[in-house]
Amino acid sequence: MSDTTTMSGAEWLAQALAETGMSHVFFVESTLRRTLLNLSDLGVRPVLAHSEKAAAYMADGYARVAGRPGVCMAQSVGAANLAAGLQDAWLGRSPVIAMTGRKDPSLQHRNAYQEIPHAPLFEAVTKFSSPVEATADLPRLLRQAWREALAETSRPAHLDVNGTQGEIIELGQTHESTTIETEARGMPVHRPVADxxxxxxxxxxxxxxxxxxxxxxxxxxxxxxxxxxxxxxxxxxxxxxxxxxxxxxxxxxxxxxxxxxxxxxxxxxxxxxxxxxxxxxxxxxxxxxxxxxxxxxxxxxxxxxxxxxxxxxxxxxxxxxxxxxxxxxxxxxxxxxxxxxxxxxxxxxxxAQIVAEWRASMTPLVEKDTAPISVERLCAEVTRALPADGILVADTGYSGIWTGTMIELNGAGQTYLRAAGSLGWAFPASLGAKCAAGDRTVICFTGDGGFYYNLAELETARRCHIPVVIIVNNNSGFGQNLTGVHRIAGDRADRGEALIRFGPADFTAVARTFGVHGIRVEQPGEIAAALQQAITANGPVVVDVVTALEPRAPEPWAPPR
Missing domain, CATH: 3.40.50.1220 (TPP-binding domain)
Structure with missing residues (x-):
């Protein structure tokens, strides 16, 4: 655009983001409404999430697949939740840009309704965080946030825009160029070579x-x-x-x-x-x-x-x-x-011999053909089903251990994304990943404990038609913690298990209430067909795989003390 063209802050922000090639932004109502409408007119799809953390997780998954910043937004009262959602992006080296509304400086430090200081909330989970007081400051600070998110170790950045919903920034005027970067580059933007x-x-x-x-x-x-x-x-x-x-x-x-x-x-x-x-x-x-x-x-x-x-x-x-x-x-x-x-x-x-011997020792579990389904068998079926350019998104805890030890990846087209520590991250992150992935298949692997965190995003997946495959390792509890509670409960194991058991639940029935297709899998021989059906479906599918709580995931070797 011409440097002499005057635009509103909302028009400028939408145009600037659209020009980066961004396809989706993720938000919780109500924030930056004028910007979101302008983005929609420019072909960038706003994805309404049901919680700020989920919006941040979606932007994280998007960024990791796109290799470019993902954007999430929330109004003033949602800032704390949005900041909490950035922990995984920080730990996972993901370039997310978070935008929050904030009441005008004249209302700060006066017990304004729903207002707390935002800067401390974002300090630990961003490389760069700045208030945006006036529309004239927005171009300079957005460019800085963009550079910070992508430079060296890519990580989140944050802009705290004036107005509870960002309306003060949106309604102001600017004649700045909408160019954020002169050349679109994925992360890392710069590739210095060692001395x-x-x-x-x-x-x-x-x-x-x-x-x-x-x-x-x-x-x-x-x-x-x-x-x-x-x-x-x-x-x-x-x-x-x-x-x-x-x-x-x-x-x-x-x-x-x-x-x-x-x-x-x-x-x-x-x-x-x-x-x-x-x-x-x-x-x-x-x-x-x-x-x-x-x-x-x-x-x-x-x-x-x-x-x-x-x-x-x-x-x-x-x-x-x-x-x-x-x-x-x-x-x-x-x-x-x-x-x-x-x-x-x-x-x-x-x-190579050590690896081969371990693989051979796992063969009986990988080939186990009786119920309850072994997670090793489930992982083997995922290995076979994942397309050559497929994306696997795994939750933390046992989901990370199972997928990181038992699912094989080709190293030449397939992508593995894992939660850096936030349980429940994988499902919303898989939605964001799919938004960036185009025709590539995205499979989410989570446990029932992780899936419960963001069940509401099934509605988002249906409404926005985001066709991901959600595999739920349904063992009616936090399986990773079973050994720990047994250890502290001594000879009263049932007392300890009360801390980690829940359910049982039929997640296909839950999916149906959101208008999402579900497939219940209770026998090993049913897994392959269920995965194939889910991958070829024209929409999101929950594959609810019934397993047991007691089996342990592979455990690390430690040197003798």
Whole structure:
């Protein structure tokens, strides 16, 4: 548009967002109504959610698939709920932009109805948070929020716009250009390569060590560094473990794939990483989950760490050689430097044998053909049903462990999205993911405990015609916590189970009340047909799979104390 054209704030905001190529925004009424109507006129679909957290989760799922910011909105009184919904986007490195209404500054600190300070609410879950007092400030601050959300480690940003519903900003005037960015780029926007001397030093360390294990993390997944990680692993004959969020970065059945490391892990990955002489972390923080409370690898292990954020380098492991740079670009340069050295494949063969033996031990459960349905069998059926370009969205807890250990991914078209900790995230996130996914199939994998959180969004899925497949592992309780309550309840197990059991519920009946199709699955032989029917359906489908509470998901290996 011309710099001399005057527009209302609502017209400007809608035009600016539409010009980024955004297809959907997610909101809870009542907020920025004029903007939403203008967005609809411009072909961007507003998706009305039933809670602010669900709207944030939808924007998160959208952003992770689109590789571009997802936008969620709420009025002033919903700001606290919207902020709570950003925790997963923060932990999952997702570029969500949240917009909230706020009463005029003249009403602040005077006990205004429904008003509390918003800045503290968003401080812990955003890279950038700012009030927008006047329409003239909106273009500058939206561009800043956009840059912040995408730069380096992508994470949420927040704009607190003047007016309970943002109406003060919407009604003001601006003549600014609607251009937010001159070139549309996915995350990461910039791909700096580590310093040449650091690269040469790291290459010498890696080629000078025989037993090298790689742990690739969420940053590597965001950077889409899978081909480069696999090329480096093959050059070094190094087994590759991943964080849960990077599951499927390389083909999970590849001979060098060791599985997910840490606390949400099957036994092989931890055994393999622990036995390495050196561990290469690629786009991976070194928090407690991926390291099993800093046991995998031991703190004395030499580390090479590639991270876009230099502050992450050496955060937990003292013997760290750091490479500050984009994972994809930096690993590609390492591959060029290392070339094809002569390597002893003994460690890689040993790791492959460990993985193969574990897989063989799971075969009886994978092939179990009697009720109650084993979740291992369910996961095997999902592996077979997921299209080559399909998207799997998993909840936290046991849903994350089951899918991260038992569902295989091709590493070349399929996408795995996982909750970074918020139970109930997966179903709304899958709706947002589908909004960004076009014709790609989206399957949500959640437990009944997680599904209960956002059941109302079944109505959203039907109303907005968002055709996702929702698999509910229906075991009538919080299965992950069964061992814990038994431990504290001693010989009165029933007393402990009262803390985690609920139901039973028929979620196909629940789905029908929302106008959504449901398929009840009670026998293993019914799973494949149910999944095929759901995937080919022209609308959302709930696949309610009846399992038992008692079976345990794979448990991580830990070193002897």
């Amino acid at each position: 040449a001397r650091d690269l040469e030093h790291a290459a010498a360390i890696l080629t000078g060590t025989q037993r090298v294990a790689i742990v690739a993390g969420d940053g590597a997944a965001v950077s889409q560094a899978g081909p480069e990680v696999l090329a480096l692993a093959e050059a070094l004959a190094a087994p590759v473990a991943t964080t849960l969020g990077a599951r499927g970065l390389i083909p999970t059945t590849h001979r060098l794939s060791a599985g997910v490391a840490g606390s949400y892990s099957a036994p092989p990955a931890n055994r393999i990483v622990h036995s390495a002489d050196l561990v290469l972390f690629i786009g991976c923080d070194t928090g407690d989950q991926v390291t099993l409370n800093w046991q995998i690898p031991p703190l004395t292990t030499p580390i090479v760490q590639i991270e876009a954020d230099p502050l992450e380098i050496g955060r937990s492991y003292p013997h760290t050689t750091g490479l500050a740079g984009d994972p994809k670009a930096t690993v590609a340069r390492l591959v060029d430097l290392i070339g094809h050295p002569a390597r002893d494949h003994g460690f890689a063969d040993e790791a």
